[in-house]
Amino acid sequence: MEKRFELNASSEVLSPFRKELRQILEHAGWEKKTTNEILLAVDEALTNIIRHAYGGAAGKMTVSVMTTDDRIEIVLEDKGKKFDPTQVPSPDLPRHRPGGLGVHFIRTIMDQMIYDDQCPGGNRLRLIKRKAKI
Amino acid sequence: MKIQLTNQGDIHVLELSGELDYHSSPELREKLTELTAKQASKILVNLGGVDYMDSSGIATFVEAFQKAKRYQGRLILAALTPTVRGVFEIAKLDSIFEISSTVAEAEKCLGAKA
Numbered sequence: 051m052e053k054r055f056e057l058n059a060s061s062e063v064l065s066p067f068r069k070e071l072r073q074i075l076e077h078a079g080w081e082k083k084t085t086n087e088i089l090l091a092v093d094e095a096l097t098n099i100i101r102h103a104y105g106g107a108a109g110k111m112t113v114s115v116m117t118t119d120d121r122i123e124i125v126l127e128d129k130g131k132k133f134d135p136t137q138v139p140s141p142d143l144p145r146h147r148p149g150g151l152g153v154h155f156i157r158t159i160m161d162q163m164i165y166d167d168q169c170p171g172g173n174r175l176r177l178i179k180r181k182a183k184i
Numbered sequence: 185m186k187i188q189l190t191n192q193g194d195i196h197v198l199e200l201s202g203e204l205d206y207h208s209s210p211e212l213r214e215k216l217t218e219l220t221a222k223q224a225s226k227i228l229v230n231l232g233g234v235d236y237m238d239s240s241g242i243a244t245f246v247e248a249f250q251k252a253k254r255y256q257g258r259l260i261l262a263a264l265t266p267t268v269r270g271v272f273e274i275a276k277l278d279s280i281f282e283i284s285s286t287v288a289e290a291e292k293c294l295g296a297k298a
Binding site: 061062064065068083086087089090093094097100101143144145146147148149151152154155158159 | 203205206207236238239240242243244246247250266267270271274275276277279280
């Protein structure tokens with residue numbers, strides 16, 4: 051299954067998009083705890099686009115979701131300023147100052163976070179998670 | 185997200201419900217800043233109705249917690265849903281915050297006065 055979303059780079063879109071993604075994950079048979087974690091990881095990646103790539107200015111972001119029996123791949127694209135989350139250093143935990151946890155959440159939750167540094171005029175980030183084998 | 189502020193004796197109780205994310209956290213930050221600005225000594229945040237929280241929510245609580253600590257105030261988080269507790273655990277912050285499993289337990293910890 052493949053689905054593509056085009057979203058405004060605005061915090062208002064986060065909650066409705068999470069509802070859509072939850073439905074996809076549930077339909078693809080992901081368990082509730084992992085579903086919640088994937089929602090968090092994608093939400094953090096979108097928040098980074100809004101905050102860092104567009105700096106709060108208007109813009110578009112697209113999310114492509116591809117599911118197979120054993121994995122999900124989410125590709126996030128924007129036309130904002132370059133922001134490579136894979137270069138953000140891991141924070142020392144527990145962190146006593148506010149902020150700096152979003153990328154840590156993505157890294158912890160997803161199996162792979164791949165930044166396309168060749169993406170022309172914007173950012174392209176791939177997030178991959180495989181189902182745990184029982 | 186809905187935020188309701190009440191007083192239980194000398195405790196300021198913030199009851200939250202809905203989703204706490206980058207969109208809704210500024211409203212919570214504003215309420216907590218009002219409380220820490222007047223050096224509220226006992227703040228109880230009831231998270232029982234919060235079914236989603238991201239790093240913006242965490243950052244809001246870390247900021248308020250640090251501010252309260254500076255004037256020897258206390259901030260307790262209560263009744264976390266499993267999803268929200270999971271987020272604190274990924275951030276390894278479950279050992280930093282005062283967390284109570286119920287609102288009644290949090291009130292007891294804070295020594296509620298009628």
